[in-house]
Structure formats: structure tokens, C-alpha cells
Amino acid sequence: xxxxVESGGGLVxxxxxxxxxxxxxxxTFSSYAKAWFRQAPGKERExxxxxxxxxxxxxxxxxxxxxxxxxxxxxxxxxxxQMNSVNPEDTAVYYCAAQxxxxxxxxxxxxxxxQGTQVTVSS
Numbered sequence: 001x002x003x004x005v006e007s008g009g010g011l012v013x014x015x016x017x018x019x020x021x022x023x024x025x026x027x028t029f030s031s032y033a034k035a036w037f038r039q040a041p042g043k044e045r046e047x048x049x050x051x052x053x054x055x056x057x058x059x060x061x062x063x064x065x066x067x068x069x070x071x072x073x074x075x076x077x078x079x080x081x082q083m084n085s086v087n088p089e090d091t092a093v094y095y096c097a098a099q100x101x102x103x104x105x106x107x108x109x110x111x112x113x114x115q116g117t118q119v120t121v122s123s
Contacts, residue, residue: 018090047105
């Protein structure tokens with residue numbers, strides 16, 4: 001069993017930066033792929049970024065490529081999302097996910113989810 005707890009959300013001005021963290025419990029953390037998704041009010045949950053268990057394979061949504069960076073520290077059981085050059089369209093609840101049946105951006109492929117952290121970008 002894996003439990004995921006996100007942190008680092010908050011209010012940021014457009015053009016600013018924010019770093020989200022997702023701390024995991026469970027002894028198999030290092031063997032799981034991890035991902036970030038987000039969900040804005042009235043919209044479906046959408047894929048943001050994913051990282052393989054080794055960190056050697058990365059996947060990004062087109063909307064965040066070049067602005068967001070996903071990384072992980074298996075020694076700390078933590079995955080990060082560095083968000084740069086944010087804009088109001090990035091406003092959403094951001095969720096951490098773990099252990100995918102398929103390394104892709106489909107939410108149904110991911111088995112474990114955190115409770116989410118709110119990110120609000122002001123214009």
C-alpha cells in the first residue's frame with residue numbers, strides 16, 4: 001500500500017514559480033512510476049507530467065513542456081514538480097499519483113492518489 005501526501009501549493013503571481021512535493025509512504029516507493037495530474041473547477045482531471053521509477057524516463061503534457069520539471073528523490077521517498085513561468089491557466093488542484101499499469105497520461109492507468117494541493121495563479 002502506498003500513501004501520498006502533496007504539499008507546496010498556494011497563491012502565486014503569473015510569471016512566478018512554485019515547487020510541489022509529494023511524500024510517499026510504503027517500502028516499494030522507489031519501484032513505482034510517479035505522476036502529477038491537475039483538475040480545474042468544472043474540468044476533467046488532466047495529465048501534467050510523469051517520471052519512471054529510475055527517473056530515466058519523463059513524460060510531459062504539451063501545455064507544460066519547457067515550464068514544468070518533474071523529478072524524484074527515492075532516498076527521501078519524494079517526487080517534485082517545479083513549476084516556472086506559471087499562468088492563470090495553471091490554476092487547479094494538483095494531484096500526485098503512483099504505480100501505473102501503463103506509463104501514460106490516462107488517469108485510469110494510475111493506482112494510488114494523494115488528496116491534492118491547490119495552486120492558484122493570479123494575473
